[in-house]
Amino acid sequence: MTNSTEERGVRINVSQLQKSFGDNEVLKDVDLTIEKGQFIAIVGKSGSGKSTLLRLVAGLEQPTNGTLLFDDKTIKKTDASVTMMYQDSRLLPWKTVIDNVGLGLKGDWKDGALRVLQAVGLSEFQKEWPGTLSGGQKQRVALARALIREPDLLMLDEPLSALDALTRTEMQDLIEQIWRDNQFTSLLVTHDVREAVKLADRIVLIEDGEITLDLENPLPRPRDVTDERLVALEKQVTNRILEEEPSANH
Amino acid sequence: MSNTFQKQILPWLLPFVVLIVWQIVSMLEVVSPSLFPAPTTVLESFYELIVSGTLAEHIQISLYRAFVGLIIGGSIGLLLGILNGWSKWSFFTFDTSIQMVRNIPHLALLPLAIVWLGIGETSKIFLVALGVMFPIYINTLHGIRSVDRGYVEMGRMYGLRGWQLFRHVYLPGALPSIFVGLRYALGVMWLTLIVAETIATSDGLGYLAMNARQFMQTDIIIVTIIIYALFGKLADMIAQVGEKNALRWHPNYRK
Numbered sequence A: 001m002t003n004s005t006e007e008r009g010v011r012i013n014v015s016q017l018q019k020s021f022g023d024n025e026v027l028k029d030v031d032l033t034i035e036k037g038q039f040i041a042i043v044g045k046s047g048s049g050k051s052t053l054l055r056l057v058a059g060l061e062q063p064t065n066g067t068l069l070f071d072d073k074t075i076k077k078t079d080a081s082v083t084m085m086y087q088d089s090r091l092l093p094w095k096t097v098i099d100n101v102g103l104g105l106k107g108d109w110k111d112g113a114l115r116v117l118q119a120v121g122l123s124e125f126q127k128e129w130p131g132t133l134s135g136g137q138k139q140r141v142a143l144a145r146a147l148i149r150e151p152d153l154l155m156l157d158e159p160l161s162a163l164d165a166l167t168r169t170e171m172q173d174l175i176e177q178i179w180r181d182n183q184f185t186s187l188l189v190t191h192d193v194r195e196a197v198k199l200a201d202r203i204v205l206i207e208d209g210e211i212t213l214d215l216e217n218p219l220p221r222p223r224d225v226t227d228e229r230l231v232a233l234e235k236q237v238t239n240r241i242l243e244e245e246p247s248a249n250h
Numbered sequence B: 001m002s003n004t005f006q007k008q009i010l011p012w013l014l015p016f017v018v019l020i021v022w023q024i025v026s027m028l029e030v031v032s033p034s035l036f037p038a039p040t041t042v043l044e045s046f047y048e049l050i051v052s053g054t055l056a057e058h059i060q061i062s063l064y065r066a067f068v069g070l071i072i073g074g075s076i077g078l079l080l081g082i083l084n085g086w087s088k089w090s091f092f093t094f095d096t097s098i099q100m101v102r103n104i105p106h107l108a109l110l111p112l113a114i115v116w117l118g119i120g121e122t123s124k125i126f127l128v129a130l131g132v133m134f135p136i137y138i139n140t141l142h143g144i145r146s147v148d149r150g151y152v153e154m155g156r157m158y159g160l161r162g163w164q165l166f167r168h169v170y171l172p173g174a175l176p177s178i179f180v181g182l183r184y185a186l187g188v189m190w191l192t193l194i195v196a197e198t199i200a201t202s203d204g205l206g207y208l209a210m211n212a213r214q215f216m217q218t219d220i221i222i223v224t225i226i227i228y229a230l231f232g233k234l235a236d237m238i239a240q241v242g243e244k245n246a247l248r249w250h251p252n253y254r255k
Ligand SMILES: Nc1ncnc2c1ncn2[C@@H]1O[C@H](COP(=O)(O)OP(=O)(O)O)[C@@H](O)[C@H]1O
Pocket: A021, A024, A026, A044, A045, A046, A047, A048, A049, A050, A051, A052, A053
């Protein structure tokens, strides 16, 4: 949306991050550095602490221990724009599409809102109630709502897992294209390994609150899911997730 | 064809038959006309009350009491509901006391209200306000509390704080429930007014009915009953229009 793409993105440094809810230690000593503009995917089984990590990075929860830095500043001091997309789009049903996009913005945001709606292909729906949209369209609006804030960091918590396969592929392409145009840092949580290898520069596996795998994914873009290198990478990650299964029982 | 008959005509058949039978029974003078006036007699007194301006006077004062009571009690209920839904401190400070007062049937306070406030306007408005306060309080509280936490978290994430969060997330989310409370409160409002006006007053619809009772003017009593019914229906219809308008976004209210 802006020309100053070099200015976008934020470097995130997570060190010795730990989070407990009562006696339940959800994250144990997580260390992770995400480079400016990197697209990182976090995979792992349900309940392994992925959403908790995201909520900590978003400042929605306080860590029990450890530090979190945005370009070497603490969350409170950072001026980085951080946005989030959820599995349930969380569009306010009592606001029209365009008012959802402009939620909480000050000044004259209408033109900008129309521009981002155009970018996600929904400008003609601006006056509709969210309740009339399909699941895929809702997620496009949620994406537009995140984009209008010109994010330095976009977090996506299983944003596509409620969509049908075809819509999901479309949305993956849209997210990738918008990320490439804007170069913000992306943090995607997904349980779809294929989605992770297709979109991310780097794939991190979390198991029981710990990072147990951290893989670079240098394959050129745009990526073809039938590319054998991509299939091989997907297999590698999937096998790694599944091989943990027996050891969980002892 | 048969569908129109079923939906448009059939529902009115029974009331119409009842009216006809009532008229015939009255004309045969099976019972005394002063106890059981014919529909035409009722209509006649209705007409006379309108022409003389008596009815308008009584209606005016009754509506005034209903309206002022509703505004006062409704505002207090709304405010307390919002406050207690919003803040745990406020909830634990006030809710138990409010629930205790709520358990007293408010009409039982009528004698006390008269002793304390006299038979003037204040006692009636007080009772109406007290009656409408609780349904609005309960439903507002419930509405605010049942707003999806996901929306609240999203709102915070996108920079909404305090009043902004309330205006864009909590209030619209609670509105369907608040309207349920309002429509229930309207029923309580009329009921309270009817009782209060029949006991302690010298004007208003309830007084008109009680006064007519003294002179065995059954026709006028029936007129007042009909007017109460009409106003009850009218108030509910107005609330319904407001509800439909305010909740256009809601799938249940979409055409
Ligand atoms: N606010 C909370 N209070 C208590 N426990 C929580 C809270 N949030 C998450 N948890 C617990 O943390 C664990 C990890 O949850 P989560 O991060 O949502 O996993 P994931 O997103 O990987 O499925 C779960 O056992 C969940 O019950």
